[in-house]
Amino acid sequence: MAKSLNIGMIGYGFMGRAHSNAYRKVSNFFPLKYQPVLKAVCARNPENAKAFAAQWGYESIETDWKQLLRREDIDAVDICTPNNLHAEIAIAAAKAGKIILCEKPLAMNAKEGEKMVKAVEAAKVPNIVWYNYRRIPAVTLAKQLIDAGKLGRIFHYRAKFLQDWTISPELPQGGQGLWRLDSKAAGSGVTGDLLAHCIDTALWLAGPIANVSAMTETFIKERKHNLTGKVEKVGIDDACAFLARFKNGALATFESTRYARGHKALYTFEVNGEKASLAWDLHDLHRLQWFDHRDEGILRGWRSIHVTDGDHPYMGKWWVPGLAIGYEHSFVHQVADFLEGLAKNKPVGPTFRDALETQMVCDAVLKSGQTGKWTAVG
Numbered sequence: 001m002a003k004s005l006n007i008g009m010i011g012y013g014f015m016g017r018a019h020s021n022a023y024r025k026v027s028n029f030f031p032l033k034y035q036p037v038l039k040a041v042c043a044r045n046p047e048n049a050k051a052f053a054a055q056w057g058y059e060s061i062e063t064d065w066k067q068l069l070r071r072e073d074i075d076a077v078d079i080c081t082p083n084n085l086h087a088e089i090a091i092a093a094a095k096a097g098k099i100i101l102c103e104k105p106l107a108m109n110a111k112e113g114e115k116m117v118k119a120v121e122a123a124k125v126p127n128i129v130w131y132n133y134r135r136i137p138a139v140t141l142a143k144q145l146i147d148a149g150k151l152g153r154i155f156h157y158r159a160k161f162l163q164d165w166t167i168s169p170e171l172p173q174g175g176q177g178l179w180r181l182d183s184k185a186a187g188s189g190v191t192g193d194l195l196a197h198c199i200d201t202a203l204w205l206a207g208p209i210a211n212v213s214a215m216t217e218t219f220i221k222e223r224k225h226n227l228t229g230k231v232e233k234v235g236i237d238d239a240c241a242f243l244a245r246f247k248n249g250a251l252a253t254f255e256s257t258r259y260a261r262g263h264k265a266l267y268t269f270e271v272n273g274e275k276a277s278l279a280w281d282l283h284d285l286h287r288l289q290w291f292d293h294r295d296e297g298i299l300r301g302w303r304s305i306h307v308t309d310g311d312h313p314y315m316g317k318w319w320v321p322g323l324a325i326g327y328e329h330s331f332v333h334q335v336a337d338f339l340e341g342l343a344k345n346k347p348v349g350p351t352f353r354d355a356l357e358t359q360m361v362c363d364a365v366l367k368s369g370q371t372g373k374w375t376a377v378g
């Protein structure tokens with residue numbers, strides 16, 4: 001019989017739902033040695049915590065995260081709060097000996113991230129950061145193809161993450177649902193929120209980034225703040241584009257904005273290698289586009305692989321070949337891999353240390369955006 005792993009979740013927004021859904025589903029599809037148990041959800045407002053607990057099946061609630069960490073019946077803490085609370089909670093959770101699953105980005109900046117890495121490594125607690133897109137089967141397949149050497153030397157990496165939800169100047173900043181626009185809660189704008197995903201995938205697929213040259217822009221300079229009721233300066237980057245050089249010599253371009261009218265969450269990347277290229281698009285997430293120069297000349301062309309067969313990553317655990325899965329399954333896969341790692345006593349990425357590397361690239365990007373200069377990472 002599987003051993004229970006009692007989860008204490010802090011925060012209950014969009015990510016609280018995505019993670020809770022994953023904990024609930026994982027054991028039905030992935031037979032593992034550990035089974036998550038939704039033990040407690042923690043939110044400042046008891047009514048909200050109760051409503052969330054009732055909807056998702058948490059056994060109890062807490063209104064103070066410090067109390068949650070004191071509970072002996074909590075094995076793992078899942079941090080789904082705004083970014084400005086990640087470090088304090090994670091460091092305390094590590095000291096309390098808890099397993100930690102932290103929402104991305106790891107921290108407000110690399111300095112904070114370093115303290116978090118030190119804390120989890122000193123306490124030797126298993127840890128992971130929710131960069132979920134790695135575990136969409138088509139993206140995992142891209143990783144397998146690159147690692148198998150099928151692309152050969154990589155020349156180019158191209159990624160973008162486009163949204164359009166903050167174009168209205170009437171949209172306030174701060175508070176529930178809108179803390180991503182408040183630099184005091186989020187640390188940065190699209191760089192930490194969206195480009196961080198692109199950077200995590202890029203580092204995973206193509207290796208470390210050496211230096212970057214960025215431009216950032218804040219299109220709407222002032223917005224009403226929901227917590228103070230006053231019109232306040234906007235401190236986040238609304239858009240960011242940067243060039244990067246990987247340590248292996250490959251060149252990259254990254255772009256992200258919340259002002260690309262018509263795009264809701266268009267995350268795409270393309271990798272061009274000596275022998276082959278591949279491309280992926282979140283709006284068509286179960287497909288991987290593949291071009292292989294080694295194909296017979298007259299048949300050579302881009303093919304669209306429907307990543308739904310039993311021998312594709314994770315797919316053997318779901319339905320039957322040809323039937324697609326979606327966004328939420330990337331979180332289920334992350335929990336499955338993490339639980340398998342726990343059983344085998346092996347770290348599963350992205351660990352806090354992996355996510356610190358992403359944070360260091362974000363810091364370099366933001367610095368370069370300010371200075372207009374090429375900036376080394378780290």
Ligand code: SOE
Binds near residue numbers: 194
């Ligand atoms: C922002 O709108 C957001 O929800 C990010 O915070 C998530 O990390 C991303 O996956 C989707 O967009």
